[in-house]
Amino acid sequence: MRRVRIQKELDLVADALGDTPETVIPVHLSKRGLADVYVAGSIPEFDAVVVQSHPWLDEPWCFGSDPFSLWQLLSQFVGWGQRHMSPNVPRDLADSLSSLIQQETNVRVRQYGDVYHTLTRRVNSFIAPEVRQLGMRDVDLLAEFRKDPHRLGFKTYEYLLVNGLAAGAVVDGRVVALAHTNAVTAEYGDIGVYTDDAWRGMGFATASASIVARGVQELGRTPVWSAGEDNEASLHIAAKLGFVEVSRRVYLNTTFSSALSHPQTDRGFIYEKHGPA
Numbered sequence: 001m002r003r004v005r006i007q008k009e010l011d012l013v014a015d016a017l018g019d020t021p022e023t024v025i026p027v028h029l030s031k032r033g034l035a036d037v038y039v040a041g042s043i044p045e046f047d048a049v050v051v052q053s054h055p056w057l058d059e060p061w062c063f064g065s066d067p068f069s070l071w072q073l074l075s076q077f078v079g080w081g082q083r084h085m086s087p088n089v090p091r092d093l094a095d096s097l098s099s100l101i102q103q104e105t106n107v108r109v110r111q112y113g114d115v116y117h118t119l120t121r122r123v124n125s126f127i128a129p130e131v132r133q134l135g136m137r138d139v140d141l142l143a144e145f146r147k148d149p150h151r152l153g154f155k156t157y158e159y160l161l162v163n164g165l166a167a168g169a170v171v172d173g174r175v176v177a178l179a180h181t182n183a184v185t186a187e188y189g190d191i192g193v194y195t196d197d198a199w200r201g202m203g204f205a206t207a208s209a210s211i212v213a214r215g216v217q218e219l220g221r222t223p224v225w226s227a228g229e230d231n232e233a234s235l236h237i238a239a240k241l242g243f244v245e246v247s248r249r250v251y252l253n254t255t256f257s258s259a260l261s262h263p264q265t266d267r268g269f270i271y272e273k274h275g276p277a
Helices: 007-017 024-031 067-074 091-105 136-145 157-163 204-218 232-241 266-270
Strands: 002-004 035-041 046-053 061-064 088-090 110-118 131-133 166-171 174-184 188-195 222-228 244-253
Touching (some): 002 007, 024 035, 024 061, 061 067, 061 091, 131 204, 136 157, 136 166, 174 204, 188 204, 204 222, 204 232, 222 232
Parallel strands (some): 061 088
Antiparallel strands (some): 002 035, 035 046, 046 061, 088 244, 110 244, 131 166, 166 174
């Protein structure tokens, strides 16, 4: 195992992963220096790759065809059996990796589906008077809404607004709901949404996401939407906008508390990508 530190090699790993709905976020983060990347084998002909996002260290993306090589990488991470870990793995390796983790760490593994959708026809439009596209004049509003720009998938708020898209509901001078591209590649734009608790159920997330999805399409990319398998609110928004399921991956949730059944960080269940309307 070795950590990839040189940007040229990070780009090679990202290119080897390919540009798909399932790789758009880890590829985006790798190319922008927002993730730690570990490989087993040589580059680009690796045996396994783990991409560990800086904001979500406990939810690394795993790629490869050999569960033993993937476990070789994952086993080096600190915290197994001591804290919640939720590696995101290919669906066909979920059972074998679950068995390896349980054998090696003596922690229980729960599998939790991560559902990927794409939008290949024109997005269905939804309008709310409070919702508009956000621009450079709204940097301070974004900063107030999300204190860490890395959780929006970019190094700075300005970089998001220049290289991605954002729309939101602005009420009384503050953002109460947000949709944005949290990852952009040559072919895809992954969309995340989040609404403050007090403003849910008013259609703000749907209207905001429709603006962002339309913008992604106008740039010649395909919008991507992913959500936890039981996140009905997020899945409902995706269906309303016209997204169609194309694939699934699996979180291997190693929580040792029966109260937790899905990833708990922002990106897993309550994050802007998956949050209720």
